[in-house]
Structure formats: C-alpha cells, structure tokens
Amino acid sequence: MRETFRSLSAAEFFYRNREIAGFSNPSRALYQTVRELVENALDACDSHEILPSLYIGIKLVNPQKSFYKVTVSDNGIGIPPHYVPYAFGKVLFGSKYKLRQTRGMFGLGAKMAILYGQLTTGKPVEVETTPLGSRYRYYFKIMVDIKRNEPIILERKMRRLKKKSHGTAISVVVEGDWSRAKNKIYEYIKRTAIAIPYASITFVPPDSSEATVYKRVTNKMPPPPKEVKPHPHGIDIEMLKMLISVTEASTLKEFLAESFQGVGPITAEKFLRDIGFDPNMSPHSLTAKGIKALTSELKKYNGFKPPRADALSPLGEDLIIAGLKRVLNPEFVTAVTRKPSAYLGHPFIVEVGIAYGGKIPSTEEPQLYRFANKIPLLYDEKADVSWKIVSNAIDWKAYGAEFPAPLVIFVHICSTKVPYKGVGKESIADVPEIEKEIKNAIREAARKLRTYIFRKRKEEELKKKTIVYVKYIPEIASSLAVLSKPSNTEINGGGLTVKELEKMLLNLVREKLQKLGASINVESLRRSIKIR
Known part of the structure; x- marks a missing residue:
C-alpha cells in the first residue's frame, strides 16, 4: 500500500496542534483567549502612543455546552476594513513581522483563539473596527477556511458614526471552563494593571454583573519601539538568503552596510577583507557555501557595534513603581531599569521592581511577578530563569527579608526576540546574558530594600x-x-x-x-x- 502525501496549510497545522499555543484544554483555552485578545488590544494602543482604555467581558452563552463569548474592545488605531478578513481569518498574517518589540509573536495568538472557537463551537469571530480618522464603524463575521488558510466572510456591514472614535472590538465564542480558569484570568488582569498603569481596564466576568475596574493612574507612557534592521550576530542562513534576494546593492560591502545595523561602509570593508571576501563582489554571486561561511563569520565577528536599544520599549522605573503602588499598596517599593544588553544579536533590557509590606500578604517564598514585553507570565513559573534566581541565587536574609514575608518581586524582560521555552510563551529560557542581568537587577533593587528594612x-x-x-x-x-x-x-x-x-x-x-x-x-x- 502506497503512502499518500499532501501539504498542510498554516491554519490546518495549528488547528491540528493547538495545544502548542496554549489551547490544550477548556480552562487553559479560555485564559489564553483573553490573554491573546488583550495583547492585541494593548499593542494597537501602545504602538501609536494612545492611552489604552480596555473593556474585557466574558459571557456564558450556552450553559449546557460551556460556551463563553469573550469580548475585548480597545481605543487603539483600528484596522483598515480591507485588511480585517486577513488579519482575523488567515494564519501568519499580521503587522508583527518586524524587528521591534511587540507583545505577540507571528500574529498567531489571536488566530489560534479564533481557530479554537471555530473548532469547539462552530461560531465565527465578530469584529468591529473604526480606523483612526474614519467616520465609519465596520462590522465583520469571519471564519477560517482551514484547508486553504483563507478567510470566509459571512457578513460585512458599515455604519456612519455620529461622534469621532477609533478602536477595535473582537468577540470570540469558545468552549471554556470558567470555574477552573477564573483565578488565572483575574490574576492576569491584575498583573496587566501593574505593568500598564497608564491603562484604564474594565473587566466583567460571567458570574457577576459587578465589574473589576483599574483606573488609569498616570498619563505617562513608555516610548514606542522603533523598527530596526537585523544585527549581524542574530543572523542565520535563511535570513541572509532572504536579505540577498531582495537587495538592490551592487556590492557585498554595500549590502552589509544597507541591510544590517551596526555596520558602516568602513566596518563592512574591513570585515570582508579580514575574512577573505571581496568587498566589491555582487551579493547575488554568493554560492550556498559562501552564504554559509559569511553567516558564520557575521555571527562571531566582534568589530560590529552592539545592537541598538531603540527597538525596545522598557516601562521605566517610574511606571513600575506606579503600577506596583496602584494594585498592591505596599509600604515600600523600588524599581531598577538596567542598561541595554544583547544575546545572539538581539537587544534586551531587564527591569526589576520590589514591593514590600503594606497590604501584601506574607508568604513562605517571594511572590514572583514575571513579565515579557509587558505581558504577564502566569504558567510554568518554576521553569523560568527568574524563578531559578529568586529562589536559589539570592540570599534574601542578607537583604533583611525573613520569611514568611510580604515580598513581591517584579521581573520584566523586553526584547525584539524573547527566548521563550515554548510556543505557549509562559517561561523564559536560561540564557546566560539574561540570567546575569536579572541577577544584577534584583541585587541592585534588594540593596534598597535592605536599607529600608534595617x-x-x-x-x-x-x-x-x-x-x-x-x-x-x-x-x-x-x-x-x-x-x-x-x-x-x-x-x-x-x-x-x-x-x-x-x-x-x-x-x-x-x-x-x-x-x-x-x-x-x-x-x-x-x-x-x-x-x-
């Protein structure tokens, strides 16, 4: 009997392997749906320096089948109507394929929520959006053609607005388990409120008409990240091939100077001569062997400038302190933002906050609040590099904290490429450069705590x-x-x-x-x- 082979579309692949993106069971899927939609909403505001006003609602629409309608609305930039079907009905289509800090990766998370909802309930995603400057509100009902990875538009309409507004509202019906997901969702929203003190957040749960509201406590926002060119140390063979295929540079020297950050014409010529490449040869004449050799040399050459940090958007010490005060009401709070560093050509910044006393309950271990690109990480805590440092590498007694103690440690890593351990994006890998920065940041903040306690x-x-x-x-x-x-x-x-x-x-x-x-x-x- 002959084997039958066929290709899978991106949508079909993720449809079949949804657990790798965090949709492994109804409880986790409900939490993940909220998280992915909130991430999209916040990025739509942050990237255009709009103070976010978010509404998050979960409604039980079918008690017998445990179907929940999750709605997240924002006051962000909105989406041009001709992009809406592809933004929500085509996997691996989005605005996040750039080298700058964003909350999401690959434009995948919200699509997975939509695919999961379609799989478990058969319901389409509903999208309402008003692009910035438009006087119309556009409404869509969309499903995904899983075989072709193409959107199916079930309904489309528009109406003229009486008042100016902008933003997007997304509603997805999914099979969920609120009783099991409840604590995680509340904790996720609470920690989001800590990380984003400049946002106004309203959450209406399915089992109460009373909303949880976090009012904005500051109008200060971190600067938005800028798009940057790749750094030579972060290159791989396929990326180099892609860059060569689209370049209009006539020489290899010009190609390096135009395609990479930290490389000027003089540096490019010196580098190429040092490794035995002709600076004036055409980049299109490179063989597969030449591309492989050039990639290897680019990754290890030390003469390039370090990666630029303007692709990053750290919170800053003031916002971390404001966020911790807003939610935890501690008697002492401090924060540290480290200088930019890099791993494998990817810039990153580590930020740490420490909150102590006040209304924080005493626990037998430090309470660790982990964040990556402003996203709270709630699962897989013990697998995270931050937990390894907080629990094993820091002698808290030396800093005056004797357990049980009312102590919260806030760790934020922002990077153009966060080294997650899995596609679920819940824990950070043990990268030596990042581990060192976290350790130094915690110790710096802990010294201030020690001064206060003593x-x-x-x-x-x-x-x-x-x-x-x-x-x-x-x-x-x-x-x-x-x-x-x-x-x-x-x-x-x-x-x-x-x-x-x-x-x-x-x-x-x-x-x-x-x-x-x-x-x-x-x-x-x-x-x-x-x-x-």
Whole structure:
C-alpha cells in the first residue's frame, strides 16, 4: 500500500496542534483567549502612543455546552476594513513581522483563539473596527477556511458614526471552563494593571454583573519601539538568503552596510577583507557555501557595534513603581531599569521592581511577578530563569527579608526576540546574558530594600526606647520641679513648674530623634501611653 502525501496549510497545522499555543484544554483555552485578545488590544494602543482604555467581558452563552463569548474592545488605531478578513481569518498574517518589540509573536495568538472557537463551537469571530480618522464603524463575521488558510466572510456591514472614535472590538465564542480558569484570568488582569498603569481596564466576568475596574493612574507612557534592521550576530542562513534576494546593492560591502545595523561602509570593508571576501563582489554571486561561511563569520565577528536599544520599549522605573503602588499598596517599593544588553544579536533590557509590606500578604517564598514585553507570565513559573534566581541565587536574609514575608518581586524582560521555552510563551529560557542581568537587577533593587528594612528595624528599637523615656517624663518632671524650688522659704516664687519641665524634657527627646533622623511622633506616643 502506497503512502499518500499532501501539504498542510498554516491554519490546518495549528488547528491540528493547538495545544502548542496554549489551547490544550477548556480552562487553559479560555485564559489564553483573553490573554491573546488583550495583547492585541494593548499593542494597537501602545504602538501609536494612545492611552489604552480596555473593556474585557466574558459571557456564558450556552450553559449546557460551556460556551463563553469573550469580548475585548480597545481605543487603539483600528484596522483598515480591507485588511480585517486577513488579519482575523488567515494564519501568519499580521503587522508583527518586524524587528521591534511587540507583545505577540507571528500574529498567531489571536488566530489560534479564533481557530479554537471555530473548532469547539462552530461560531465565527465578530469584529468591529473604526480606523483612526474614519467616520465609519465596520462590522465583520469571519471564519477560517482551514484547508486553504483563507478567510470566509459571512457578513460585512458599515455604519456612519455620529461622534469621532477609533478602536477595535473582537468577540470570540469558545468552549471554556470558567470555574477552573477564573483565578488565572483575574490574576492576569491584575498583573496587566501593574505593568500598564497608564491603562484604564474594565473587566466583567460571567458570574457577576459587578465589574473589576483599574483606573488609569498616570498619563505617562513608555516610548514606542522603533523598527530596526537585523544585527549581524542574530543572523542565520535563511535570513541572509532572504536579505540577498531582495537587495538592490551592487556590492557585498554595500549590502552589509544597507541591510544590517551596526555596520558602516568602513566596518563592512574591513570585515570582508579580514575574512577573505571581496568587498566589491555582487551579493547575488554568493554560492550556498559562501552564504554559509559569511553567516558564520557575521555571527562571531566582534568589530560590529552592539545592537541598538531603540527597538525596545522598557516601562521605566517610574511606571513600575506606579503600577506596583496602584494594585498592591505596599509600604515600600523600588524599581531598577538596567542598561541595554544583547544575546545572539538581539537587544534586551531587564527591569526589576520590589514591593514590600503594606497590604501584601506574607508568604513562605517571594511572590514572583514575571513579565515579557509587558505581558504577564502566569504558567510554568518554576521553569523560568527568574524563578531559578529568586529562589536559589539570592540570599534574601542578607537583604533583611525573613520569611514568611510580604515580598513581591517584579521581573520584566523586553526584547525584539524573547527566548521563550515554548510556543505557549509562559517561561523564559536560561540564557546566560539574561540570567546575569536579572541577577544584577534584583541585587541592585534588594540593596534598597535592605536599607529600608534595617532603617525600619532601627527606628522600631528607637521607638521602644522613646516610649520608656516619654512614659517616665511626668515623674522626672515632678522630681525636678521639687529640686528646682529655692531652699530659702522667705523667697516667694522661683523654680520651674512640672508642665514647663515636661515641655523641656520632651523638646530634648525631639531634638535627639531629629539628630538621629528618626520620624517618630512624640505627641502620638504620649497620647497612646495615656490611653493605656
């Protein structure tokens, strides 16, 4: 019997292997659907410096079959109507195929949610969008032709708007398990609110009419990432072939200078002569062997400038602090944004925040909040490089944290290529350069925590001593009042009253505390002692 062979479209491949993108069961799929749609919505706002206003709604539409309608709407740039069918009905079609920081990868996640919904419920995706500057709202019902990887437009209409607006609303019906996904979805939205303090987020769950609302606490936004050329250290054979196929450069020297960042004409010529290539040869004349050799040399040559960081959009220390304060209400918070680094030609920046005390509950281990390109990572925590560092590489006792402790560690990695361990994008691989930066960032932030905790402990000890002094001031003042009276009974008056002496003694205590830099309120201590 002969084997039958046929090719699979991208849509059919992901349809058959949906678990690799996080749609392995109804619980995980409901969470993943929310996550993918929220990522798209935030990117539509961030990339055009629009302060995000998001609505996230989950509605049970078929209790017998556990079908949930997930709706996410944003006030982003919107989508031109002629692109909508392909943006939501064709796998591996999108606006994320550029070398700059984005939340999503491959334009794949939202399509997987749509495919999963189509597979489990047979329902189409509904899209409403108003592009920036348009006076029309466009509505589509779309399904995916899985065999051909092409959109099927079931319905299309438009209406004129009375008021100017812009943005997109997407609704997908999926089979889900709210009872199991509930905690993860609430946690995802909470951590998104921490990472994006400049966003307004409203979430309406299926089991309550009461919305969870995170109001915007700042109008400051991180600068949007810029599109950049690839760096030579991040090149591979196929990418080099592709760049050669589209170049109009007549010489290899021109090709390198025009196609890569960190390579000027002088550097390109020196590099090519050093490795024995003719700088004036045509790039199109390179053989397969020559392309392989050039790729190898590009990856290991140290004379190129490091990758540019303007393709990245770090949050910055102020926004991290604002986000942690917004949601956690800690008594202490600090943040560190490291300088740009690179691994394999890909730029990255590590940011760390530490929140301590206040309304944070005490736990036996540090609470780790992981983020990649502003996305909260909730699954596979123990497999992540950050967990390895937080749990094993840092001696928290040396920084004053004794467990159980109310301690949250925020770790954010932004990069043009985040080294995820899997397609589910939930844990970061142990890349030595990234591991080193995370470790250094945590230690830098932890030193500030240690200063705060030790100062607080010292102040608490001082407070105990001050309470003793203040407690006995009335008795000391009474004794001093007796001693300060003149011994000659013929002299009328003289001496200090008890109240005057009390005041003098309290002033001495205040002066001493001020010299020590302690923020202890002597009056409130006196009142608390009297109440007792």
